Amino acid sequence: MATVLGCAATAPPHPAAAAPAAPPPIPFIDAHVHLNDEAMQLDLMQRHGAERAIVFWGRNSSNESIADAARRLPQRFIAFATISPERAAYRRAWETQDAALLQTLDDLLASGRFQGIGEVSAVHFPSPGFPEADHDPLGPMMSGIMALARKHRVPVLLHIEWTRLREFSQLLANFPDVPVIWAHGGYTPLFIAQRLLAQHPNLTYELSARTWPRHPRSPDYTILRDGEQVWPEWLALIESQPQRFIVGTDASHRSRDSEEMKFRSVQSFLRQLSPTTREWVARGNLLKLLAR
Numbered sequence: 153m154a155t156v157l158g159c160a161a162t163a164p165p166h167p168a169a170a171a172p173a174a175p176p177p178i179p180f181i182d183a184h185v186h187l188n189d190e191a192m193q194l195d196l197m198q199r200h201g202a203e204r205a206i207v208f209w210g211r212n213s214s215n216e217s218i219a220d221a222a223r224r225l226p227q228r229f230i231a232f233a234t235i236s237p238e239r240a241a242y243r244r245a246w247e248t249q250d251a252a253l254l255q256t257l258d259d260l261l262a263s264g265r266f267q268g269i270g271e272v273s274a275v276h277f278p279s280p281g282f283p284e285a286d287h288d289p290l291g292p293m294m295s296g297i298m299a300l301a302r303k304h305r306v307p308v309l310l311h312i313e314w315t316r317l318r319e320f321s322q323l324l325a326n327f328p329d330v331p332v333i334w335a336h337g338g339y340t341p342l343f344i345a346q347r348l349l350a351q352h353p354n355l356t357y358e359l360s361a362r363t364w365p366r367h368p369r370s371p372d373y374t375i376l377r378d379g380e381q382v383w384p385e386w387l388a389l390i391e392s393q394p395q396r397f398i399v400g401t402d403a404s405h406r407s408r409d410s411e412e413m414k415f416r417s418v419q420s421f422l423r424q425l426s427p428t429t430r431e432w433v434a435r436g437n438l439l440k441l442l443a444r
Contacts, residue, residue, distance in 0.1 A: 177201025178422045180434035184271070184309070184335065184360035186210030187218055187229070192405050194228065200415035202401075203435070206309070208232045208271055209239075210404055211281065219265040230442065232309060233257060233266040233298070238273045238282045246287055254296040261304040267442055269301055270309025271335055271442030275316045277369070289319040290326075298327040307441045309358065311335040314344060324352040331441050333358045333398065339373045342385055349389075349396050356437065360400030363421040364414065382424050394429035398438045 182205035187193060189212070197205060207229045209218050215233050221229035235257045237246035245253040260266055268347055274294055278284040288294060289312055301308045312320045317338075324332060337345060337357040348355055367373035367378065375386045382390075391396050399421065401414040422430050 169326065171356075175423075177419055178201050178430065178434060180399055180418060180422060181230075181438045182206065182400050182403070183333065183347060183358050183398045183438055184402050185323075186213070186271075186402075187221060188212040189405035190221055192408065192411065193403060194225075196403070196411055196415055197228065201417060202415070204228055204230055205403075206230045206232055206268065206270075206400070206438075208234050208309075215260055215266075219263075223265065230268070231266045232268040232270045233260040234270055234272055236270075236272045236274075236311075237287055237293075238276060246285075246293055249292045251296065254293070254300065257297065258300055258303075261300060261306065262293060268304070268306045268309065269297060270307075270333065270414075271311055272297060272308065273311040275312040275320075277313060286316075289316050289323045294323060295326070298323065298330050301330045302327060305444050307331040307333055307356075307432040307444070309333040309335055312338065314338045314340045317344065321343070321348065321351065324348075324355055328352075328354055330354060331356065331444065333441070336361045336373070336402070337375075337397075342383075346389060349393060355396070356441065357397045358400055359421070360402040361414075363399070363417040364416065367369045380420060387424060390433065391426060391429050394425075394432040395437055395440075397433045398441075399433055 177200050179201050182202045185205045185207045186192060187207040188210040191366045201310055205217055207221060209215060222229040235242050235253050237243050242253060273285050274287045276285040297308065308330060331354050333356045335358055337359055345357060361367060361377045362373065364374055365376060375382055377383045399418050401418055403411050405415055406409060421435055424435060
């Protein structure tokens, strides 16, 4: 019997294992955006799960342009009004405690175009383009801002470094009915966060910039232990008080790469929370503040 000899058939190569698909972004509301480039901001929001954003002015914007953006895109932007001393137009009024500036803010809020006050950088370390601000949190200007927040029933987003912690704590006690959002959670260490949250029910920790892998000033400003994972102790605090924290990017649109990093860091942070806590931190707490 003849035997047919031939080359052994070879199986087709196995296709390379497909890379796992990236999970869809977690929906969130961004609590901290300096709206300098509207087109870039909208694109970042679309791609990174930000349903809406609290916006306030930056180097290329003003209270008026912010109000206009929110008027045109109310489903995307939530406008906050500010008279922050880091703005050159208002710096002199803070130095002289000019009450006319408070009237300006009162008029802005009375217009109905703004849903909050901020970011107000009363105490801010020097940064590129801005000199140091160090105004007494218990002075007439800050007390006047808080009184206007009470009058118009809106939250206040404050940037006050914890070098003024004693005065900041007293300000919170003086206005217990005014919801205060502390920008970047004051960059405080854990034990200060525990203390302030216990003492002041009107305080919400806003975590913009604290979820960045590194911060331009110091890695101590983040709540990450290795550039990605949140310290277990911080996670335990957030999980134990899920209605006291919100997230933000601190977007300013200086470069697309830096903004992408900010949005990715928020998504990474939210994925480390339990589902119930995640919903409060991502959206629920901010919606509750704005509902006032």
